[in-house]
Amino acid sequence: MVTRAASRPAELRRHNLSLLLTQIHTHGVLSRVELGQMSGLNRSTVGGLVSELCLLGLVSENVPMGSERVGRPSHLVGPRPDGPYAVAVEVDADHVISAAVRLGGEVAARIDHNLAASAIDPDTVADLIARDLAPLAAAMPPGAWPIGVGVSIPGTVRRTDGTIDQAPNLNWRDEPFASRLAVRLEDQLPVHLGNDADLGALAEQLRGAARSSGNLLYLSGKIGVGGGLVVDGRQLAGSGGFAGEIGHMVLDPAGPPCHCGSAGCLESFVGDAALLRFAGRTGTPGRASLATLMADARDGDQPALDGIRTAARWLGLGIANVVNLLNPEIVIAGGSFADILELARPEIEQELDRHAMTAARSMVELRVPDLGSDSSLLGAAELSFQALLQDPVAASSARQVAG
Template sequence: MITSTTNPQPADFADVRATNLAVVLRFVREHAPCSRADIAASTGLNKATVSSLVADLIDRRLVRETGLTENRVGRPATMLVLDGSPYAAIGVEVNVDYVTAVAVDLAGERLLSWRRSFPGPDGSTGQAVAAVAAIVRRVVSRMAKQERQVLGLTVGVPGLVGTDGTVLIAPNLGWRDADLAGDLAKALRDPGFAVQVENDANLAALAEHRFGSQAGTANLVYLTGEIGVGAGIILDGRIRRGGRGYGGEIGHIQLDPLGAECRCGRTGCLEAVAGIGAVLRHAPLSPAEVEIELDEVARLARAGDARTLGLLAEVGRQLGKGVAVVANLLNPEVVILGGYYVPLAPWLLPAVEDEARGRTIAPEGGGCRVVASTLGYDAAALGGAARVLDSVDSGRLPRVS
């Protein structure tokens, strides 16, 4: 009848070293340039241990000594920074008519960001795998020319992705029960790095958590602003996916039983009343046409067109209801609006915040702020790369070559 709430593994001495390597790596990530003495002082590890760990990280080319020294009392200290020049982490986002690829180095600096057209819902899963594999091969080849080892690849997909990486359903892509990770690894012919698949909203949340304007916020919810709306939920510093990995489906929470019909067949879903489709004058066609329409909406709003301003305020109020659900249930520090919400944020945000505060039982919305993403269109792909860096930071270090 009694079970434990957590089940950490025992810490044997090999684990101690791996844990401490990760601790030192993260310290350098956050505090570079820094000296071995700084690391010892802040982590509580003794100096001999720190020297040994740093030597190991230098061997792996994760950390390097700079020419710089810091003059302290006593002899000058050699300063350390992240190296990572021999590494790259790759993230890919698959969407209806494009695929985006991003590569970053160990420090998170962007090495490339590519966008290519994609077969989309008319193509088969096989075609999709081939298209993704093609762009990944080109990224890997580019990285090889820079003599970088690929640390891993994460592919983001708009849909329900199980905890095992299987795509259960991606409605806009027409996929069902697709083993994308397995098929992709096969198409890449055993590439020598891990291939993972993840929900796109989860990846965008990871990108915000590592690279965005709210980086490091422990409790953060990202809302994708596409025709569909999904949430990436970070609580206590980690993505929370739920039991099967299907969490974050905020788009089909009913906000208004009398609201517009949703693509899912229900009525008044958040997606139907507060998704970007509710802003468009026409039934959405291709994403390219959506962008053109939204440019026009933003132009009218800037010009003070009353009908447009009223529409954006109404969509903002509906979205605020959705944010209130999140604020009441999860009490995040911040909700970040992404995708097509970003260019409309100046007109949406006041209504969103006002409505959300009025509907949250904790005073001042429980401290929850609402902001627009600053990461741009490749947030999910960038999050794929962030997920690879997360696994390095938690101790899965590349082997010494």
């Protein structure tokens, strides 16, 4: 009985610390009054919990200066600049980005590596990420501390052990990348992997273009094409974590061969290589060639525009299939699809009108990401923040032990 009585207030306190820290992480700087309104906790409880979060080194608070209003101004509480940060990594077929992301989702430092496709092997990428930790730490204020490494992968990630089942455009199969990277980091930091489009959906739902939506599709258009789905408020994972591979939805079995081994997949009509092909270009698919293509289209280059419009019609057809299947409220066009949506929205909408069922079609809205090209990177950071947000005390104590 004694243990039970002692533990219950402690459990409640941990729950409430988690609640407040999650609100600050999601919304940024908040006043104590706002924290009280959002959490339903009274003024003195909020004050005590904020003090504890300050002592843990997670948040700081200040009283706004220059307030002429009558009465006591409410203290403002926000993430500490020298507090915890997540190391977020985006791995793709032609680049690796490492970043330090603060509580609140601010990218505080980043390192961007352009890589030749031949250099994207698991050992090289793991070494690169391990080497980036020191310069990222050096770019942060003294005292800031990393809480984990989250990695966005353009492929299917096995939920049980973080093994990459298949990343067609990296040529990785059955790759135990989470453990490979953990060895490089000498197990000093927890490592989490996620599918790039799933992470894009996560970040855009948390603080981007799909806030408060429980039914969304995030589309990632790059060399490979991915889909992240939230259905009825839950991320759709499937029995092994492999759901959402919209890029490999077959639109024409007689179509071009796809990296996945099939043919005529959506990716073979709307991926970077297809965009260049439709525009009559021969360059290497990737960030640089796509940026040039989009810039030329904006300048009125007709073959570039025609190519983008052709891809837009295929994209609309692919989205129509998902609209019929899952009735999403918001479809976010990420990566090169944001440019396609801007330059050829009518072509996409027309295919939706033609192929999606009327009721579901009327409910869906196409949007560009609020987080620009950082959706997947910020989603990767969320993988690392989860443990800290769930139990701020335990995660901060772990840091003291490690330090």
